[in-house]
Amino acid sequence: MAKDEERLFELARGTVEGMGYCLVAVEDRPEHGRRVLRFIIDHPRGIGIEDCAAVSRELGYVLDGASGIDERYALEVSSPGTDRELRTEREYLHFAGREVRMVLREPVGGRSVVQGTIVGVGPDGVRVRPRGEAEDVVVPLGGISRARLVGEEKPRPEAVRDAPSRGCGS
Helix, strand or coil: CCHHHHHHHHHHHHHHHHCCCEEEEEEEEEECCEEEEEEEEECCCCCCHHHHHHHHHHHHHHHHCCCCCCCCCEEEEECCCCCCECCCHHHHHHCCCCEEEEEEEEEECCEEEEEEEEEEEECCEEEEEECCCCCCEEECHHHEEEEEECCCCCCCHHHHHHCCCCCCCC
16 A cells, blocks of 8 residues: 555545444556546455445545645545455455455466465565465465455345354454
8 A cells, every 4th residue: 555545544434443444455547638536445244335435524524624734636435346456465365265266476386376275464475375275375466466255146035133243353
């Protein structure tokens, strides 16, 4: 995460978590000639439009009162989505237990693509358990060209109720 994005993450984190959501990522990008501040939020039950609107209102107050955000910006709040791209260690930690598909810069263990369940993240990289295999594959973060969550059906309401919270990571 870039320095400005990390600052925005820390600025917004307390507000988002105080509302009961998890702040997964922040993007600060120029798009179509304007600055876009995009905040990705999550919750074990999923995220709806109402959730995004509520968080957007609160973050608008926080950002408007923050120093160092002098230029005009467009504020967007959204869910991670079922096929979210993963870029940071924080995101891999948040989505541990979910299936990911990684395209590697250089092969690891003879593989240029790794697909499986995110088991964790350590100093050596992201640990993934390929489907049907007993051994994990460890991929250094810098060795990942692209990574996306593999889409899944929306969980049944009882599955959401009984599911452990993924937490917000650190």
